[in-house]
Each structure stands twice: as structure tokens, then as C-alpha cells.
Amino acid sequence: MITFLFVLILFVASPVMCVFQRLYCSIADNCDCDFKANIRDLEWDLFKNVFGQHLAQEVVSEEVSRFLQNKSPDRPLVLSFHGSSGTGKTLISSMVANHLYGSAMSSPYIHQFIPTLHFPSAQHVPHYREELKKWVQGNLTQCARSVFIFDEMEKMPLGLIDVLEPLLGPSYVVFSTNYRKAIYIFISTTGEEVINKVTLENRQSGGEREDINLLELEDGIALEVYNSNTSGFFHSTIVHQKLITRFVPFLPLSRCHVARCTHLQLLQRGVFNRRDVVDAVAAEMIYSPVQGRFFSTTGCKAVPAKINLHL
Ligand SMILES: *[C@@H]1O[C@H](CO)[C@@H](O)[C@H](O)[C@H]1NC(C)=O
Ligand SMILES: *[C@@H]1O[C@H](CO)[C@@H](O)[C@H](O)[C@H]1NC(C)=O
8 A cells, every 4th residue: 555655656746846847947047967067177178189279278268167157147158260171160169068068069968050961052041040949949948058069150041040149149038948058159261361361460570379369350250250141140130239259260270280289189099209290291281371381271170181191
């Protein structure tokens, strides 16, 4: 009899518990959803394993830690990464994801959108808009701390991303789900001309790379993003209303950075003392401009493939 009662209570109570937990989650936004942010590890990873990107390192670690320390942020964190291919944009976005969820990109709370895959056809924008909004809202209902990464923004069909505008602003609360704890990262090459020009001028004038400051770059990137019809944000209200927390520039990488990328990759593969491979890989990259050959045109992108050829 007692056993029966016990089972009965369990049976009745468990759905109730479940409802309670969901209610608690949506009110407190405190469901753990595997969220194990480790800011110290993120900072360490950023400063140790990213080369030549003092601005991105600073801005990302500063903004992410500030955002996570705030128990009730008044708006989501929206970062937009800009720079040439191979400069570390994807690397840093996966570091952020890694150190927030401890499980790399495979976490169910990290959502990556790739336009050519998810939104391939410009004719279906109205449909994609509905879908994207539904996904993001659904994901946020499950976990307020979700991370959304939009890769290759330059391939995003015109007029699609603006559907997220209400979610990026300061006070959007629907069904008691708090939308303001989410992190959005947009990635594109838009603005690379601005960034590369400033970096080149710095180099030609014999300045320190670390003297390049954010103020020189942010406005230029924002303008380019707003005015370019291949930025994903062409005349976008998201940019116009300043809903992007920070534009993060990634500088072009020089030969010494390529060498450091190669060295790190070798270490990660357990290969030591192969200065010959490091030199060979760095020597095989193409550097621009013709005058000076300062910067690798593909950053560190081709490094793993080139290492394979030399091992
Ligand atoms: C969350 O987003 C993914 C796309 O990344 C989508 O497939 C999934 O249906 C969404 N989940 C919910 C509950 O809407
Ligand atoms: C984008 O802008 C360029 C000029 O900057 C123009 O030639 C092109 O037709 C535009 N593309 C679209 C899809 O509007």
C-alpha cells in the first residue's frame, strides 16, 4: 500500500515538478543548460593561442567577461567580427563557445548558421525570415544563455538578418523568457579593406602593431557594413539602431604570425623541434602587397594543409 502510494505520488508529482522547473527556468533564466562559463580559461586561450590580434583579444575578453558578470544585462551581447580570411575570426568564436559550454561547437546551446547552407536562395527570404525567428526564439526559450554564430555574413541574403532586430534590442521580453542573456557573433570579411589599409600604413610608417587602436577602425567598419550590399547588414536597422555592441577588427597577419601558428599546430600534434617545417610553411605563403610583402593573403588558414605536405 505504501509502495503504491509512493508510486502514485511520484507519478503525479513528476510532471508537476517538470512544470515547476520550466516555470522557474523561464522566470529566473537560470536553467543550467550546461552553462559552465570559464572566463579565466577563455582569456588564457585568447592571449596564448591567438596571434597578432591585440584588438580582438582585448575586446572579446573584455566584453564577454563584462557581459557574463552582469546577472541581468539590459541587452544581449552582439559582436561582429571583421577581417581577411585566416585571421582568427572562426577560431575566436569557437573559443568563446568552448569556454562557455565546455563542449566545443557540439553543444545543443550553440547554434551556428551558415548562409550558403541554411539560407541558400535569395528568393526564399520571407520563408527564411519566419524560420530564423522561430528557431532563435525556440532556442532562447530552451536556454536563455544560447550562443548564435552567423558565419559568412557576406553571403547572407539581403533583408534576412533584420528579422532579429527586436531580439537584439534592450527590452524584449516575451512569455517571460528573457532574451537579453543571449550572445550573438557575426562573422564576415566586410571591412577588410579598411582594416588592411590602416595596418599597412602603420607598418610602412614603422609603427608598432599594438599602436593601432580601435577608434581608428570601428567607425570605418560600421560604415562599410552599413553601406555594402554584401555585408549581410546592408542598410540594416540593426546597424542603424546601434544594436551591435562592438565591431571587432582582425588585422592581417605577417610572416612571424604564420610561423607562430605553424609552431602551435605542430605542438598540438605532438611534433617538436621542427624549425624546418615552420620555416617552410611560412615561406610558402603568399604575401602582399607586392611592395613589401608584409601580410599573408590567407592568414593562417592554409597552415594545417601545408604542414601535412612537410611532415
Ligand atoms: C534551434 O535552432 C536550430 C537551428 O540551429 C533549429 O533546428 C531548432 O529547431 C531550434 N530549436 C527550437 C526549439 O526551436
Ligand atoms: C551591390 O552594389 C553594387 C555596386 O556597389 C551593384 O553593382 C550591385 O548590383 C549591387 N547588388 C545588389 C544585389 O543590389
